[in-house]
Amino acid sequence: MTKKKKLPILSLHKIWLLFTISAIIFSLSLYYKQYLAIYIIHSIVILLIMLVAILPFIFKKYKKKQKLLKIITILLSIALITSGITIYNHNDRLASEGQYIGIDVSKWNGNINLQLAKQEIDFVIIRCGYTSLSDGTTIKEDPLFEQNINQCIQLSIPYGVYYYSLAHDETQAKKEADFVTSKLNGRIPELGVFIDLEDEEYQGNLSNQQLANVAVSFLDNIQNENKKGIYANHHWWSTKLTDSRLDNYIKWKARYNDNKVLEDGFSILQYSETGNVKGINTNVDLNLITDKYW
Numbered sequence: 001m002t003k004k005k006k007l008p009i010l011s012l013h014k015i016w017l018l019f020t021i022s023a024i025i026f027s028l029s030l031y032y033k034q035y036l037a038i039y040i041i042h043s044i045v046i047l048l049i050m051l052v053a054i055l056p057f058i059f060k061k062y063k064k065k066q067k068l069l070k071i072i073t074i075l076l077s078i079a080l081i082t083s084g085i086t087i088y089n090h091n092d093r094l095a096s097e098g099q100y101i102g103i104d105v106s107k108w109n110g111n112i113n114l115q116l117a118k119q120e121i122d123f124v125i126i127r128c129g130y131t132s133l134s135d136g137t138t139i140k141e142d143p144l145f146e147q148n149i150n151q152c153i154q155l156s157i158p159y160g161v162y163y164y165s166l167a168h169d170e171t172q173a174k175k176e177a178d179f180v181t182s183k184l185n186g187r188i189p190e191l192g193v194f195i196d197l198e199d200e201e202y203q204g205n206l207s208n209q210q211l212a213n214v215a216v217s218f219l220d221n222i223q224n225e226n227k228k229g230i231y232a233n234h235h236w237w238s239t240k241l242t243d244s245r246l247d248n249y250i251k252w253k254a255r256y257n258d259n260k261v262l263e264d265g266f267s268i269l270q271y272s273e274t275g276n277v278k279g280i281n282t283n284v285d286l287n288l289i290t291d292k293y294w
Helices: 012-033 038-061 063-089 145-155 170-184 208-220 234-239 244-248
Strands: 100-105 123-131 139-141 159-164 192-196 228-233 250-254 268-275 284-289
Touching: 012 038, 012 063, 038 063, 123 145, 123 170, 123 284, 139 170, 145 159, 159 170, 170 192, 170 208, 192 208, 192 250, 208 228, 208 244, 228 234, 234 250
Parallel strands: 100 123, 123 159, 159 192, 192 228, 228 250, 250 268
Antiparallel strands: 100 284, 123 139, 268 284
């Protein structure tokens, strides 16, 4: 009578290799998504490296329990691989179906990692520059403008740019627009170029017509290939930016509430200034678009 052959269990070398591969897959998924603080990720990865290193010694020391150890190691490897793939494939987008959520950024957000942020957002609007509050006339570039715009281009993230204006007449508005054109240097932002009108100290006393003249002068001096728009808060849109000429441009409104309702006539709603997005170490403005126009 012939003895039944026992099904061979994977060799120690193959089990060690399987566990090593599973640890690598899981570690890479943690680094890619960064759901946890980086020091916690480092700790987990170091622990896995230690396990990989000592696994052969564990098998050698507990020879009588090798079969059980092999089964445990195989199951742990399967769990690590499954978890790693699940983490990697998880959809992290902040937006619901039919919505697009993006951020607007400036030097106040510090150095940002758009490779990480891209997992959660759909677009970025970048501050190109601003007029200095110290004198109301000096034009300055946002020091992180080039860094941010280059990240968007390299990562294929749709982007727009905005300029914080203090212009009180058409002449100054044109100077600000010329500055933006020079900094874009032929680049065409998909979401458009925006003038940011909100400063009460320098522009609060302008009439509705004067404010409209400033906006139109600025935007008319931006290259025609660009989409063009205006950013302001709800109060300014309701009481100051009422000139019908402004209906020709993309309207971007800041209004912070839980409803996130994009009113008729507006293309972008800035609905929060306290957003949390991966890759950004500060609170960040969150913006909603429901009708993709780029």
